[in-house]
Amino acid sequence: MMTFTLSHVIGDPVAAYITSQEVRLTEEQLQRIIVAHHLNDPLYLQYFYYISDLLRGDWGISRTDSDRPVLVSIQHYLPATVELSLVSMVFALALGIPIGIISAVRKDKPVDHATRVFSLVGVSMPVFWLALILQYVFYYQLKIHNLPSLPSGGRVDQFVWLDHPLQSITGLYTVDSLITGNFPVFLSAVAHLILPGFALSYIFMAVFVRMMRSSMLEVMRQDYITLARSKGLSERVVIYRHALRNAMIPTVTVAGLAFGGLLAGAVLTETVFSFPGIGRWSTGAIVRDDVASIMGFMLIIAVVYMMANLIVDLLYAAIDPRIRLG
């Protein structure tokens, strides 16, 4: 619905069906396109055709991506973004949750103040700028000092790629290369993921730290924690066996919501690191006023966002035995 509205606001919906080769059209050709795509019909009928086209897999033509169908472009670019998002999600969770726990356990101690500043800086950090700084330090500075440096852009080293062609199974280079035992590509792909993955993860790490800290503090005040302590359980057992599980519930919610923000951040990070994902594809599309691609991009983002929320709901049931799916 949203994408349909936008396509009409963006200007001429006819543009969505014109390939870049046919920029100059005669009036007759234009009329033919208008009739072929029902653009003279009333809006509600157009909406109906739009939805049925979507369901049949006809998402229009991506001028940004040398006139491939939008759906093919998305299939081509989405795995890169998924891979990047998953890596930064892992970074964010692996660092954010322990830091949050430490911060809550040592409330009002120097460690706690330091983590609060750290997480607030993360929330205020312009991700594209962080990406540039990381490039400068870990690519350029290491390189001019002849130290092993991390790559500054792309998904995999072109030379490695040519020497060891990769058979595509899932589209995730790291997974595919592991399955096929293609270690040179695997190492190269991992190296290309570290910097963009970290740049993207910092904001979410900060969100997790804050969430984890406040929900841990909330949980630690509950009666059953006092009970566990009075039973003589060690502080370690109390925190990790009793408190953590309950404190995870709000954090999981935030993780689901953060996934949408992760996709938004991916647009900027991919642009800086020339990472060939849907984010970079979409910025290209916007600069070229490529309506069909923009619509496809919005649609896929909405779908991914909704799926993330669904997964969160399912995770609730796994973490909290009080919630049953029924």
Place this chain on the structure above:
Amino acid sequence: MQETPGAPQSERRGWFEERAPQIREFKFTLYLLRQSPLVIVGFGLIGLFIVVAIFAPWLAPHGAEERFWQMPQRPPSWQFPFGTDTTGGDIFSRVIWAARLDLAIALTVVISAIIIGSILGAVSGFLGRAFDEILMRITDVFLAFPALILAMAVAAALGRNLTNLTIALIVVWWPTYARLIRGQVLAEKEKLYVDAARAVGAKPTRIIFRHVLPNAIFPIIVQATLDLGGVILTAAGLSFIGFGAGAGVAEWGLMIADGRSYLFQSPWIATFPGLAILFSSLGLNLVGDGLRDVLDPRLRR
């Protein structure tokens, strides 16, 4: 507490006496805020940026458009504290001028979003039924997309310039406030003083704007403070990928985009505008965070 139309005492008692409890509460809030060093730092940062933005013409040694063509890409020095950019613009001056532009955009967006959101949210919460249902479904659609991506699409639809960037951000941000205010109105609506106001014959619009909204003001302030930081970040991000200001305008995101191509030769071009974004947004987040802690009674004492 609420003055009734034509009540003679309220004029005699004076503004301050009439609001004594609120003033006491406000002073207590200020006291609590002063207890946190982080909030003080936040206020300091915000104050600094506001001063810089207001007094930009006196503080900036050079004009935003002024160019030293014979001195491009100079590293930071006494003459140019932050160095010069690719066309010989003084980055120090341009960062100062950009503070004006970026803060103005952020304020415009958040204030417009509050106005639109409050009106729609309040009416929706107060009327309920079909209007409420329709408005909430509309906000659902808006909130189903990450802010930056929705703003990208809207800005793309309108055309790439600074005015449209601002409009796109308003379009993206109002649903948050509509939801927030609606929730507050729903909670306040059931309270006794609303019944009392209705009983003395106050019109619904008067009840909403004179009685209900003032009671919902604190959550709005907290949200607005945090959102100002968010808008600065999103606006900079959008102008970094090519929306917003045209080439040459002093705007933080655009200045970083300009510096990106020369990152390795002249890193200072991108560094200083980025620091400006980071610190302005950090100041707002520090204060917003502190305010939330102080104004939330559960965390207060």
